[in-house]
Amino acid sequence: MERIREGTLRNGSWLGEMEARRRDGTTFPMQLALSVVTDESGRPLCMMASGIDITRRKQAEQELRIRDMAMASSSSGFTIADLEGRLTHVNQAFLSMWGYTSVSEVIGRSVTEFWQDEEEAEAALRALRETGRYTGERVGRRRDGATFYVIFSGNLVTNDTGAPICLAASLTDITGLKRAETEIQAHNRELSILNQIIGVSTSARDIGDALGGMLGATLALLDLRGGGIYLIEPGRQSARLVCVQNLPEDLLLPPCIPDITALPYAEVLVAGEPLFFDDHPRPRYPGEGSGTQHPYASIPIVAHERIIGALNVVLGDGNRFTGDDRSLLVAIGRAVGASVERTMLIRQFEMAEREANLYLDILSHDIRNAENISSLYTDILIDMLEGEAKGYAQKVRSSIRKSIEILRNVSTIRRIHHETATLAPVDLDRMIRDEISAFPEIRIHYDGTALAVMADPLLPEIFTNLIGNAVKFGGPEVEVTIGVEESADEVRISVEDTGPGVPDTMKEAVFMRFGQSRNRKSGQGLGLSITRMLVERYGGRIRVDDRVPGHPECGAAFRFTLKRAP
Numbered sequence: 293m294e295r296i297r298e299g300t301l302r303n304g305s306w307l308g309e310m311e312a313r314r315r316d317g318t319t320f321p322m323q324l325a326l327s328v329v330t331d332e333s334g335r336p337l338c339m340m341a342s343g344i345d346i347t348r349r350k351q352a353e354q355e356l357r358i359r360d361m362a363m364a365s366s367s368s369g370f371t372i373a374d375l376e377g378r379l380t381h382v383n384q385a386f387l388s389m390w391g392y393t394s395v396s397e398v399i400g401r402s403v404t405e406f407w408q409d410e411e412e413a414e415a416a417l418r419a420l421r422e423t424g425r426y427t428g429e430r431v432g433r434r435r436d437g438a439t440f441y442v443i444f445s446g447n448l449v450t451n452d453t454g455a456p457i458c459l460a461a462s463l464t465d466i467t468g469l470k471r472a473e474t475e476i477q478a479h480n481r482e483l484s485i486l487n488q489i490i491g492v493s494t495s496a497r498d499i500g501d502a503l504g505g506m507l508g509a510t511l512a513l514l515d516l517r518g519g520g521i522y523l524i525e526p527g528r529q530s531a532r533l534v535c536v537q538n539l540p541e542d543l544l545l546p547p548c549i550p551d552i553t554a555l556p557y558a559e560v561l562v563a564g565e566p567l568f569f570d571d572h573p574r575p576r577y578p579g580e581g582s583g584t585q586h587p588y589a590s591i592p593i594v595a596h597e598r599i600i601g602a603l604n605v606v607l608g609d610g611n612r613f614t615g616d617d618r619s620l621l622v623a624i625g626r627a628v629g630a631s632v633e634r635t636m637l638i639r640q641f642e643m644a645e646r647e648a649n650l651y652l653d654i655l656s657h658d659i660r661n662a663e664n665i666s667s668l669y670t671d672i673l674i675d676m677l678e679g680e681a682k683g684y685a686q687k688v689r690s691s692i693r694k695s696i697e698i699l700r701n702v703s704t705i706r707r708i709h710h711e712t713a714t715l716a717p718v719d720l721d722r723m724i725r726d727e728i729s730a731f732p733e734i735r736i737h738y739d740g741t742a743l744a745v746m747a748d749p750l751l752p753e754i755f756t757n758l759i760g761n762a763v764k765f766g767g768p769e770v771e772v773t774i775g776v777e778e779s780a781d782e783v784r785i786s787v788e789d790t791g792p793g794v795p796d797t798m799k800e801a802v803f804m805r806f807g808q809s810r811n812r813k814s815g816q817g818l819g820l821s822i823t824r825m826l827v828e829r830y831g832g833r834i835r836v837d838d839r840v841p842g843h844p845e846c847g848a849a850f851r852f853t854l855k856r857a858p
Contacts, residue, residue: 312343321346369442369463375456377403377417389442389465391435403461408433416444420459424448429466440467478616485513485620486627499635504535506628510605511537514617519605520545521593521628524552524561531561531601539606564592564599566622568613587612591621595629603628649706659699667692697760701818704753708822713829715746717857720783724774727755734763734772741776743783744857747830754826757819758787758850766791766847782832782853793844799836827852 305327312322322343329338369386373379379399390406392398398406404413408431420426426446431439446461489509503521511519518538522531522545531549539545552561559565568589588606592599603625607613613621670689677685721741728736736759745751755774762772766789775786794802803824827834834852838844 309346367464369465371403371461371463373403373459373461375421375459377459379403380458386463389434389440389463390432391438403459406432408439416446417459420446420448421456432463440465441470442466481616482620482623486623488513489624490627490631498639499632500534502631502635503628504537506624506631507535507537507603510603510621510624514605514620515608517606517608519588519603521601521603522549522561523593523601523632524599528552531557534601545604560590560592560602561599564594566591566618566625568618589613589618589621591625593625593629593632595626595633600629600632649710659695663692663696663699667696697819700753700756701822704750704822705818705825707750708825708829711748713748715748715830715855717744718747718751720745720776723752724755724776727752727759728774730756731759731763733768734759734770737771737773739775743776743778745783745830745854746857747854750826751830754823754852755787757823761819762787762789762791762848778856779853781856783856784851784853786849786851788839788847788849790839790847793838793846794836794848795844802836803834823850823852827854831855 305325309321309323311319312324313319323346324341324343326339326341328336329340330336367385369389370381370383371379371386372381379401382395382398387393387395387398390398404410404417407413413430416426416428416430424447426444428444430442430444432442433439443464443466444461445463446459449457449460451457489506503523507519507521510516518536520536520539521534523534524531529550529552531552533545533547536545549557549561552558556567560567566589569587588604591603591605593601593603603621605621667689670685670692673685674682674689720743724738724741728738759772762770771790773786773788775788777784802820804821824834832853832855834850837849837851839847839849
């Protein structure tokens, strides 16, 4: 009470807050009222006091201060409105979102005024009052008329008895997120359209088909009225119309642009700049006739930064090219260029391949004839010569046979890769005996068979390679045994030799390309690889074993299966 005597009493009464002390020594906030009681003459008789515990009120005030601090510093907008929707409180973030500087500019105004669609805002306000809660995306309208996107979350505030007091809302600006979503959707649309257009070109047989298909797909996917494609001629002075679809009669494209350096052609076909003639001063490109003007675009077709033509497309009546359409058409121009270049490269490759095959056929045929004649005369010389001279002649014959083997291997590989396997019954006995006759100097044991197998004309190469492999590593004294036996729907064949055999560590490697040859730059070392390719071509399996189990040094046994003919 000392503080009261020091001047807080005025006109005989005092009202204020102070800390009170309980019996246990703890304190609490109290609202205290003091008054002086006087008699009829105004002389003071006593003092009256009354106090109210305001602990809960002080806590509520503290919470409000914390909330106000949070609202002031938050990037989200906060508002309080009365039940009619008139603003009574906003924070700084709300003012910044809508472009206002002072609270007085918005207090008292209806919340519906701040949204792009006021009718939708009225409906949302009714839903908030009726249901007590509303959340959704809304389009706001700034003070300058610009629009932006927000997430709106509103609540109906009630008192302890459940009676509504006011409307509270929080608002978060999601304009950046919506812009990113729009960009992603536009990018996905662009990728989808490009994939479909490119897919059309991959199945085309030539450039004309590819361009026609891509033009048709572009018109359909972008809902365009018509269009055409020009390609620059080799001299790069003129351009030729190579395909056209659905163009109106009053906008026919000329079949040839004689000078691509003339304006406005040069802007597209030389400078590589896309032109959109819904806003261009010369809407007659590339035609110069009079008639109804249709908005259309001329897009450079680019391949590896080199302009090779132009894609011209026409919009429907009353339409204009959007920003997304413009960027997409530029991307389509590059896709068309890549397709043209790819088709041209494929055609050049096919021509080069045909030319190479022609040369290979000529070389193989002529060289093989020359080598056969050389081999014949060498055999005669071997029979005529004696001693050291005979040895030299035998080495010549060996070299000729290696050369013949290389040509045969290369020819066989080419046929395997380029000829479709059309299997038919083959007389196995006749084929084996024909191959045996090609090695008269080697002792070959064979008992014959009555079986037929499913194969094609390349089947003899299997026996040629296996017998030749035995001779190559076993020498002229090697002996070969060919066995044939039936097993269900398969025929099991073995070619065994008395040569040096195949070590266990090499039994799989011998079937790999150059598996036994160190000379990887020659056509040798391919025989067993070709053999496996052919066996698998006919649906069989092949492996190499020891002729005498457990003794690789006693020779090799190549065992394979073929499908039995019906």
